[in-house]
Amino acid sequence: MRYSAFAILKNALRGNRDWTPAWRKPEPRNNYDVIIVGGGGHGLSTAFYLASVHGITNVAVIEKGYLGSGNVGRNTTIVRSNYRLTPNTGFYEKSMDLWRELSHSLNYNVMFSPRGVLNLAHTPGQMDTHAERGNQMRLMGVQSELLDRDQVARLNPGLDVSGSARFPVHGGLLQPDAGNARHDAVAWGYARAADQLGVDILENTEVVGFLKDGDRIAGVEVMRNGEPMEIRAAKTAVAVAGNTGRVMKMAGVDKLPIETTVLQAFVSESIKPIIPTVTTFGAGHLYVSQSDKGGLVFGGNIDYYNSYAQRGNLPVWEEVTAELIAMFPAFARLRLLRSWGGVMDMSMDGSPIITTGPLPGMYLNAGWCYGGFKATPASGWCFAHTIANDKAHRLNEAFTLERFKDGNPIDELGAGPTPWYH
Amino acid sequence: MRLTCPYCGPRDHQEFTYRGDASAVRPVLDNTSIDDHNAYIYDRTNPDGLHRELWNHTSGCRTHIIVERNTITHDVVSCEPVGPFAEQLK
Amino acid sequence: MSGFRLNLRDGVGANLSDNAISFSFDGKNYRGLEGDTLASALLANGVSIIARSFKYHRPRGVFTAGSEEPNALITLHSGGRTEPNIRATEVELYEGLVARSQNRWPSVNFDLMAVNQLAGKAFSAGFYYKTFMGPALQGHKATRFWWLCEQLIRRAAGLGRGTTIPDPDHYARMNAFCDVLVVGSGAAGLSAARRAAASGARIIVCEESARAGGALVSTPDFIDGEPARDWSADQISELSAMDNVCVLTRTTVQSYFDDNTFFAVERVTDHLSHKDKTSPRQRAWNIRARSAVIATGALERPMVFAGNDRPGIMLADSARRYAIEFGTAPGRAVAVFTNNDTGWLAARDMAKAGVIVTAIVDVRADIEPSIRSIGEECRATIHSGSAIKSVKGMRGVSGIVIANYNELTGELGDDSKSIACDCVAVSGGWSPAFHLTSQQGGKPTWDAELQAFLPGEPLQKWHGAGAMAGEFGLTRAFRSGEEAALKALADIGVTIPKQAAKAGSGPDIDGDEIDYAPAPVFEINSGGKSFVDLQHDVTAEDVRLAHREGFVSVEHLKRYTTLGMATDQGKTSNVTGLAIMAAASNKPIADTGTTRFRPPYTPVAMGAIAGEKYGHLAAERLTPMHDIHVDLGANMYANGPWMRPETYNLPGETVEQAYIRETRAVRAGAGLVDVSTLGKIDVQGPDAAEFLNRVYSNGFAKLPVGKARYGLMLREDGFLFDDGTTWRLDEHRYLMTTTTAGAGRVMEHLEYYRDFVWPDLKVALASVSDEWAGVAVAGPKSRDLLKACVKKCEVTDKGLPFMGIVDGVIGDIPVKIARLSFSGELAFEVYCGAHWGSALWHALMSAGEKFNVVPYGLEALSTLRIEKGHVAGPELNGRTTPHDLGLSGMVSSKKNFVGSVLLQRETFGKEDRLQLVAVKSLDGQRIRGGSHLVAGSKVQPGGSQGHTTSTCFSPELGSYISLALLEGGYKRHGEKLFATNPVRNAHVAVEVISHHMVDPEGGRMRG
């Protein structure tokens, strides 16, 4: 059923009884052209672009839990491409291009909202590094503006721009056409659109092993409704974010340049619109925006230590709220409604991996750290290209697994091979 | 999370600095193999379950400890001292 | 509904005192009594519509009497103290309290936004996902269309209005440690606390309400012959008097973290009319408990039926509590609608308090005679095997229509019957409040007998007691509290002899013994709008629509319909929603599962979480000369944790004019700069030399005593990590300096190698950053300046050669002087004990007077080193190697060191890497920070070939210059490029030159 205002009216008049499932709940076949392990944002978008761009529709997406149960439904929904290093700027701007037309591509309103992403600067030196990044963006065709303090104040009325602030605001870098999207809608929209193109989405189906023909990966063993089952495919792709280590071990890949940590996200009670942009603090680590429902959605640093727990600890609560109310002192009285955690696949340089291999017949999409949401469209688009052509696209050719050992990290922060610093 | 420093006693993990996987051990000084060094800094088992990891009690006695901790439950199984005084602290 | 104040007497209005209090709601003044909540006072004043719902803007009243309230959200105070979305049921009334309704226009009684209701069914779950995508046009029109719609939707959404005025109050924290934390002070909590406290263990009891006692406060039961209320008050005062017990009221335990760390918030002054300014508004309690007893009770849930959101419909036990505790009748004629016995008790207690209970409607056909007799006792008509089919009245309740109800099929009969009433007290059973343990990942289990989820197996050291653990009723609450306390004591190694345990067992209870299990009825489906989640306006139909569209998993249900995602986190709606989904899927509730509760339990002010950090985000580090800089009028700025002088502006000078003047003065004569912020590490031991030799890329083994050397530190991956000079003070004693920003991480880096990698080396490391004040004296006259004030040592070229160190005295101050130069001039660094730092500065300034010495700030310091081509933070950006910065000479090939192996990777030898050069403006234009180097014009710049790193005006070269990293830069000196800076609207023609711009041979500093 095509979604539209007309469809809503028509169905409303019939008591909403005629709506059908957003995607099928098919039984698995024994054989597919491509299996994608992981029914999160990246896995689903990969399936969609395999089907829509490359005409490969005999595809299964295999998800252990419910669809979108990982980070696609746990993030702070920020969409941007304000990167400093060329491989990242180009890749994320491709993502922006896809975001802009995504609701139409999917016939599903993902509520992409280009409200602007503002990074604050608190020293003259930080203004310079923001300028350096803004100029990189401009040279690559990405919108960016360096704002002075007054411009920043006009954009965010509650922001403390006084000289008496502990870290006074000097200005900020604005990507005016970046913003947010509705996270769950991205998962559901990709799922529905991929499903309509013939992709089988297998929920509650857990990969418990990989099938091999000699050295070559030939599919997966799964548990479904308590029953084991083999599903074969010419190509097996893995896009499981924080669970990368877990899943790759089943394929015999014991070590990767990835560590898994927990990132907490926070939402306040819902209030009338109070901050128009996505705003980040420059003297610590905090990002905040306001959802359409009215909650302030924010987050900060990861909980450092390795974790698969999907929940974090108190120090990050204190840090994050302290930074938020240092930026917006009026928010001290606003109330935190809920916090939750997601597990992050932190790579050794803070940048992702989208590659063929590491085993024959296998493809890997991982290392998203905590920036995976904005990448969802381009990640799937590039991964689909890589799977279809057995070769990376120009946009993801730098995102190899070998770059670390070759000495070519893509290290935005210059923090070095310590995953929890990125 | 609370970690037990063998010198100072149980403390909030905030007092410690996380230094990561303790199974990553630096090759000895005269080992000049690029592969070995690459493995040391980039290869991680990243287990879901027990993880041996290094923490420095930076806001306390600055002793390094190896914590064995479950990465799914965050249960701390053990905290052992390392470093020159490891034997004395055991 | 028109609530009113009952005749207050013993057992009616137990929380209230005689003191009248005036307050206002929506600008109108009312009177209440001390002890009222805002909700009870409004009810007593006959105010029934208090709020509007989130989506449809339907009128809403008071639904509960506690923190689970979904409806009665109001805004408190004004200005910087504005607090939206406060539950009126939790606000303790005080003189002068000002509250107003929210999310309505123009008023709560007449809200035009209620037109949303007309869209009715179109506004169903998932509505937004299916539309507003805009016309399918070329380009990015779709986005723009949504962007337009979104602006309007955002304005309509949201609950209350926040403020942009800073919160004037402050917050505090308390770090607490205890053996046993008892959460909740009802029957179970009290008995656990009594038992645990008797052992002498350290106990903290947290109670959410103003008054401890939980259900004991309002139950008509007797304990040990006393009314339960009096008994519990005695127990609390006994406990509070014990040295090993801390009882905290108005304190909600919000979150349960790892290793039994609990986060609680105490409301210190929120309930006071006159707030003492030194007291914090709220206090965060970080509680580390060795074990815990969770006795958080249970939350009543409603049944869902058509029109169930009208003002005047509330939970039965809440209605009862308003009568007993607050002496307030929830209506003139109350109908009770229940599926369990507790609804009948509520009817009885209300009737006893003087409330007219007109009818009791129970979905169950079979009612125990003892329960049935209650109906007769309160003179209500009894309708068993019946259910509410619809509610009469638009903005309140004027009556209900009931019909026969078949418990097995869930069908209603055709025999409609009207009952006049203005209040419906509904009970759909009880849901244990195991939010805390669920936060920790505990998996709840469905108990079909109790028709409730129970907390499941503990993953940490906690023990459930009372209704939270499914132990309903006072007798079981007391017993389970005792048992939980004994288990908690066992956790901490205290065992109570069995005999003693028995002797102390529960008090004598005289009260109701009833069955708490409800009939498994969650929804009466009669076709009308039936709300499951009152706050988010999620209807039973929405749940079924989600099912129809395949959003069957509980998480999908939550996300698709937003059920349970409102500010009450679905406290009264989750179980009902699950039950409706289970019914739609034809699955037992047990197989449907439940979502994990997320912390906090109730919404918490951000200020309370930040605690003492509100207004004090980070400590400031100050050098010993800080006050001097401030007195000199320096532009101080935050440089990481440090406050540092940027420039010392003369009146009327800009920053640029000031640093150029300061730079010139240094190169012409002498200047002083405060370098106390440099990291300083004391490295000692027989193996110190070997250790340094391993962590620096250049050789350190042969550094003579009395000499300093510039050293480079790499990361293991071969990239630059930090730099600085290290001074050999003695055979086995070194003073290492690091960059200001790198001090902490270098120390940890060194400790890692000392402890974990080479523990056999005898090396001691100690941070001495704060021990030493440092002043750099630079300029051709610097030696003359020192000569004029230094005693007990030689500062001649012979006595103190380049990179030499001597001990001396200036005034009465012992100093260490090292001949080091960052500026490229003849220069010295003078160090002394920090507490003498300002005296040293004054001594140097006065000695320098005749040499026209100037103080210079970081801008001039930076300008001097840029001209000299010395690298600093902007060049050590974590992506550069020594080879990239022209420092290959500092990489020893004769030893292995940290980073030596991976620095040999092929990629680091590539000629097109970004390499350090300088660029010079060719046309007098300023090169702005953050420029990129390009070959093309402003309009068509082409790709970036590199970027500037450190930029300034060079008085020496008479031109704007910058250090830069340029692809293959070493071979491009003389090339002409552009430093483009589109975000700063600059495009400057530059020439690539060597980064050694001033005195490349080093004659000045060695002179």
Place this chain on the structure above:
Amino acid sequence: MADLAEKLSPLHELAMPRSGSDKVILSERLCDSLVQVQAWPDSVGEVEKQIKQTRGKRNVMPTGPGRWLIDDQSEGLEEKLRKKIGAELGAVTGLTHARVVVSISGEKATWVLASGIALDFDVTAFPIGTTQMSHHHEIGLTIYRVGENSFDLYVFTSLVRSFWHWIEKASAEIGYSVI
């Protein structure tokens, strides 16, 4: 050493005497000598002996394995100890200027301290005459318990003003004096 210049505390203008409640009493001082001694694993006993042999009015606080912080009421301890403890035995580091001592006493002293420091101040967990290291946010602290309600806090010199501001604010709810 008597001819040395007067030391200036970063708190010289902040910690001015003020009379108020005696439930919390604050004061500050600089050390005459504050020295850290670090023994090697095989010389702990010998170093301890050497420390005992250099007599003086002092407080010797263990601050880590084989490590002590010595607060001595006379100047020149660093040099004295260095003569006794050579590199073969351990390392001697002068910290006289690196810390400022903030003292707090009074019946509410532990309440004030616990409001910012995550240590169990119960006397069973932190006995009189013992030393604990911890932090107040980013400010590292060495805390010596002088008596049941009396503590000396060794605070980093560059951070002591921030610490003082905090401790005054935390004491304000109770009421306090500065001596």
